[in-house]
Structure formats: C-alpha cells, structure tokens
Amino acid sequence: MSEYFSLSDCDVIGFDLDHTLCRYHLKETSRLIYESVARYLVEHKGYDKDLLTLSPATWDFCFKGLVVDLEDGNLVKLAEDGTVLRATHGTHNLSTEEIMKHYGPKREWKHFNSLNTSYTRSAKYYFYDNYFDLPGVLLCARVVDMLHKVTSDFWKDMLAAIDHNYNTSAFREDAGTYFPSVKRNPGRYLQPCSESVKTWLRSMKNAGKVLLLITSSHSDYCRLVCEHVLGKDFEEMFDIIITNALKPGFFSLVPHQRPFRTLVNDVEDSEGLPCLEKPGWYSQGNWPHLHELLKSMTGKPEPKVVYFGDSMRSDMFPASSYAKWETVMIVEEAEGEGAAAARSAEAPAEPQEKKGKYEGMKTPSATSEQWGSYFVDVQRSPGGEEECPRLTWCCHSIHTYSTMAIPSVEAIADLPLDYKFPRFSPDKPRTTGYYPRPPDSLLNHAVTGIITFE
DSSP: OOSEEOGGGOSEEEEOTBTTTBEEOHHHHHHHHHHHHHHHHHHHHOOOGGGGOOOGGGGGGOOTTOEEETTTTEEEEEBTTSBEEEEEETTEEOOHHHHHHHHTTTTBOTTHHHHHHHOOOOSSEEEOOSTTTTHHHHHHHHHHHHOSSOOTHHHHHHHHHHHHHHSTTHHHHTOSSHHHHHHHOHHHHEEOOOHHHHHHHHHHHHTTOEEEEEOSSOHHHHHHHHHHHTOTTGGGGOSEEEESOOTTHHHHSOTTTSOEEOEETTEEOSSOOSSOOSOEEEEEOOHHHHHHHHHHHHTOSSOOEEEEESOIIIIIHHHHHTSOOEEEEEOGGGGGGTOOOOOOTTSOSSOGGGTTTTTTOOOTTSOBTTTBOSSEEEEEOGGGOOEEEEEBHHHHHHHHHOSEEESOGGGTTTSOTTOOEEOOOTTSOTTTTBSSOOOHHHHHHHHTTOSOOO
C-alpha cells in the first residue's frame, strides 16, 4: 500500500451528512439537543426541573469519546489499551486512588475488549462519539448526580427521550423539541457550506467520480439540511443518496436483513428491493448491494471507495472493517488544537448575535478543563507524583481505522484532486496522517519524545 493517499485515485467518493458535509453551530445545537432530551425527562418521567438549568461553565464537562458505565453511573476516559485515565461518578471527579479502588491497581475497564473489537453498543455501557450524542454526556452525568442509587431505569428513560425526539416520524409529526426548532429557524443551527466546498463537490463529479451521500438521518430531515447547507440543487451534486441508512448496520448486516427501499413523499416502500439497478435516492440498505451497483457504474470489478465521516462507531470502523473502504475522519477537536481550517465569509464560526448569550460556554469540540485533550492525556500515579503520557483510545482508533484525519472538508476543498496526503501507518510517526497539521497535544508530546513514534 502506498504511503500516500489521493482523491484522484478513487473511483467513488462518499460522505456522511451531519458534522461532515453539514457543519452545525455547535453551541446553539448542543443546547437544543440537551434541552430536547432533558425536557422529556422532566415533563414525561418526573425528573427534577433543575435538569433544565445550565450555567455556561457546565458545558466544560461535554467531551467526545467518553464511555458511560451503565452499571455504576461512572464515565470513563480510556487509554489506547483500555486503562482508565480519568473518571467521574456523575459530574464529580474520581481521584487516582478512587479509580484504582474501583478498577483495580492496573485501572482496567472490564468491558474494553468488547468495545474495542466491535464498537457496538451494549446494555452495560454507551460510547459517546458524535456531536448529536455529546450533550447526552452532560445530561446523563447530571441525572446520576440526582439519583440516590444508579439503576438501569435511568438509561431506559434516556433512550425513551431520544426516541421521542429523533424517531423517523418525529420530523413529519413535529414531535419533541429538536425538529420543530430546526424547521422554524434552520439558519440558527446550520452553517451554509462555503462556495469552495460546493465547487469541490462539482469538480469531483465532473472528473468522473461517483459521489455518494450516506446518512442515518431520515429523508425529510436530510432534505431540509441539504437545501440550507448545499442549496436547492443539492441532488445534482450526488449520483446516489441513501437516507435512514442506520449505520453501522448498513455495513455490518447482510442484504436480506437490511434491503434498500424506494421512497415516495418521504415514505418508505414496504417492499425491499432485491438489488440496486440504477443511481437515485434510496432508504436503508446495505453495502454489498451498493457495491454491486458501484461496480456497474464504474465498470471496475473492485472500485476504490473513500468515505468521509465524523463517527468512529458509525463511519470509520464499519466502512474500514466490513467494506474495506478508505476512510477520512472529520475530527473537529483538531481545530481547537491548532489545525484550524480557513472559514469563508459564508460560514461564520458563530452568528454575531449569539456571542453574548453563550459567553463563557465552551465549544463542545474544544479541550476540556475536566477531561483534558481528546488525543493525549497522562496516567497519574497515586499521590500524583508521577505522570506517564498516554495516547487516548479515541486517538488510537483514528490511527487504526482511518486513512487520514482532517478538521473539516473546508480544510482540503481548495487542494487539487491529485494532492498526495500522507496516510496513517503503524510504521510512521503518530503525527503522520493529520492534515493540515497534527493536533497541538499530539505534536508537543511527539516533539519532546515523550510518546513513542511507533
């Protein structure tokens, strides 16, 4: 395998939608998601209304990559080998001594092998790895703070709240809080794509590439987002659009378990398709049937596919492991650590009128005071005398299942299609594979020689 990756070598270029092609105003959207779920818990499940009150400083707790242990209400941040680097019970920090008391002298989280080999969800834990999930970290922890004893009931209530707000009919029925709010004022939550990104998409299609959009969002919400972000003509940018894909099942399940379905007025046909015969807009589906269509469209027995996404669980791991696709991970955390992508005038970082309202609120992708860096942390000895730098499990996963990582598609939209990006490799320094540059925390540790290169 070449040590470099180039889009010009790919026959098919696929994208996830949310937080990949579509960027959100994270502060505004995070508050809305939190409120949507918390309001359901208060109004329908009888939880304390204090859940609805948040100070700006509270958002420092919001951190991607945490795992909640549903058996005890602890949230843990893991090293690449499953060692517990940091932990809280609810929102309250556990000391090194408390961590060792709970997880043993080696600080081993007992479900790590299950999570690390499958990335699937479990009745015993939940992995927060995308920005739609992320406000749930804070809400889950605050619920645990209020409970005298942690039982599985609180998680059933959380799942019921999520289903109420985000099930496939919620958009059409104006159910919950989230969809009605976004429908009323999409510009408050969604960032329009820059012209450079739109030009980039068209240039790839004009160069003969097959363009895919694969999202777990239902077709009605996908249409609203795409029209606001990409424009009314967004369908012309893609050869194939797949909604309600319910990743990672799209990649991991066999065709008869998840057939493709046609859509009429955003309603799925009850009969599944035996195969895909032509490009178009479809719902649900599976990658083997898509693979057959791509072979037909490209005229190649093994078309080379690259897929851009922001979720390890839904995008990177399954696309890499099952479909054997190249994968490019969108890691917005890198933007907060020195790898900022240029923003156009059409896509401001934060609408000006919101600055005062969110003063003091941490952007969810920024480094957390309580949790540290997304990429690197330290393992502290009892008493705190010694600190051993460690790669986080999330950082290790990026290197393992991604071809490369970027802070946003804007970061590469102005580059020629034949630009050669260094790819992640076990034979290369840990800093290789990030564009336009490695995150500060990873770079600093590599420069000082504290974290080994290989």
